[in-house]
Amino acid sequence: MRRERFGAIETGGTKTVCLIGSSPDDITARTRITTGEPKETLAQVISFFQEAVEEAGPLDAIGIASFGPVELRRSHQRYGFVTTSPKPGWQDVDVVGPVRDALGVPVGFDTDVNGAALGEGRWGAAAGLDSYVYMTVGTGVGAGAVIDGSVVHGLGHPEMGHLVVGRRPGDAFPGACPYHGDCLEGLAGGAAVAARWGRPAEQLDGDELDRALELEAAYLAAGLRNIVYTIAPQRIVVGGSVAALPGLFPLLRSKLSEELAGYPTLPEHASDDFVAPAALGPLAGPAGALVLAIQAHEGRPSQERPKS
Numbered sequence: 574m575r576r577e578r579f580g581a582i583e584t585g586g587t588k589t590v591c592l593i594g595s596s597p598d599d600i601t602a603r604t605r606i607t608t609g610e611p612k613e614t615l616a617q618v619i620s621f622f623q624e625a626v627e628e629a630g631p632l633d634a635i636g637i638a639s640f641g642p643v644e645l646r647r648s649h650q651r652y653g654f655v656t657t658s659p660k661p662g663w664q665d666v667d668v669v670g671p672v673r674d675a676l677g678v679p680v681g682f683d684t685d686v687n688g689a690a691l692g693e694g695r696w697g698a699a700a701g702l703d704s705y706v707y708m709t710v711g712t713g714v715g716a717g718a719v720i721d722g723s724v725v726h727g728l729g730h731p732e733m734g735h736l737v738v739g740r741r742p743g744d745a746f747p748g749a750c751p752y753h754g755d756c757l758e759g760l761a762g763g764a765a766v767a768a769r770w771g772r773p774a775e776q777l778d779g780d781e782l783d784r785a786l787e788l789e790a791a792y793l794a795a796g797l798r799n800i801v802y803t804i805a806p807q808r809i810v811v812g813g814s815v816a817a818l819p820g821l822f823p824l825l826r827s828k829l830s831e832e833l834a835g836y837p838t839l840p841e842h843a844s845d846d847f848v849a850p851a852a853l854g855p856l857a858g859p860a861g862a863l864v865l866a867i868q869a870h871e872g873r874p875s876q877e878r879p880k881s
């Protein structure tokens with residue numbers, strides 16, 4: 574029997590990663606394309622896969638994990654579109670349609686964050702769990718929730734980066750979210766850290782790094798408390814460049830424990846792996862797109878079949 578082969582596309586604000594394979598350990602081709610004007614970018618994506626098909630045979634399905642906001646309601650006429658993105662030229666752009674029509678295979682589609690959540694669930698730090706949350710703390714903050722094995726969607730996708738968190742006493746920083754000021758992302762995202770300290774998180778050191786970590790852990794813990802009480806996840810996986818700051822996780826766990834204040838009394842909340850670092854690193858997004866492709870191949874709901 575022929576081995577199954579899937580295509581994965583992770584579109585990001587600056588680059589688009591495409592790969593072919595069946596798991597992160599079985600990647601047979603990959604490329605990285607600068608995310609430019611939509612038509613040109615999608616044409617480059619499509620020709621990468623067309624050439625791969627010519628060389629090595631057909632694909633079973635393709636998954637796309639896209640920057641957003643995106644339209645995920647399958648009944649909506651703009652399903653598969655990037656909708657109101659601030660990225661120049663990318664308002665109201667059909668991403669799924671051109672890929673599906675050019676390559677003629679089922680296409681799975683979701684946000685980059687939800688994709689990464691699925692990737693961590695299949696091959697990474699949430700493997701084996703059916704209800705968990707994946708949060709990324711990079712320039713912004715985003716999180717995807719998986720409940721009973723399915724990514725949570727409603728009218729749109731959850732925007733847990735914009736949760737309300739209590740301000741730390743003495744913190745006068747106004748917040749960096751263009752919509753809400755001092756929401757979770759506005760206080761704890763990479764853009765907020767850079768605005769607060771005058772340089773990016775990765776460049777902080779000494780006493781400044783200690784103070785930054787303290788605040789970062791406090792605000793993230795407040796955000797995680799909201800998530801624990803709303804979703805009751807089995808685990809929260811945290812990734813992204815700011816989450817990679819040395820020493821953040823032990824502080825984050827202890828501040829979350831303070832936030833929960835013993836309620837409810839679940840021993841799992843006190844375990845070190847309740848808040849776990851992401852395991853797939855930069856591969857989480859493309860790996861998530863692979864999961865979306867596999868789900869599309871299996872006929873799971875997050876997919877769109879070619880028009881016949």
Ligand code: ZN
Pocket residue numbers: 734735750751752753754756757758759
């Ligand atoms: Zn906000």
